[in-house]
Amino acid sequence: xxxxxxxxxxxxxxxxxxxxxxxxxxxxxxxxxxxxxxxxxxxxxxxxxxxxxxxxxxxxxxxxxxxxxxxxxxxxxxxxxxxxxxxxxxxxxxxxxx
Numbered sequence: 001x002x003x004x005x006x007x008x009x010x011x012x013x014x015x016x017x018x019x020x021x022x023x024x025x026x027x028x029x030x031x032x033x034x035x036x037x038x039x040x041x042x043x044x045x046x047x048x049x050x051x052x053x054x055x056x057x058x059x060x061x062x063x064x065x066x067x068x069x070x071x072x073x074x075x076x077x078x079x080x081x082x083x084x085x086x087x088x089x090x091x092x093x094x095x096x097x098x
Contacts, residue, residue, distance in 0.1 A: 021028075041048055058064040 058067060
């Protein structure tokens with residue numbers, strides 16, 4: 001019962017943390033950090049020129065979003081695999097004596 005209550009509390013906290021920003025500042029624009037950083041740099045140093053540019057730009061915003069999502073999914077798989085591996089390593093196996 002205690003673990004179930006803890007899981008419910010953690011899930012509730014995660015949901016609150018995800019949903020709360022949409023209610024705190026409803027008129028906010030959730031833009032990317034790259035565009036904001038570029039604007040600040042141009043404001044501070046108008047003559048600044050980047051050292052290099054992108055060697056490939058995705059053909060559309062949808063492709064860029066797809067690649068970003070795939071990158072996030074691969075990262076989540078790697079982290080999930082690592083957590084599962086470590087957890088299974090610490091649990092007693094079928095052949096171990098209890």
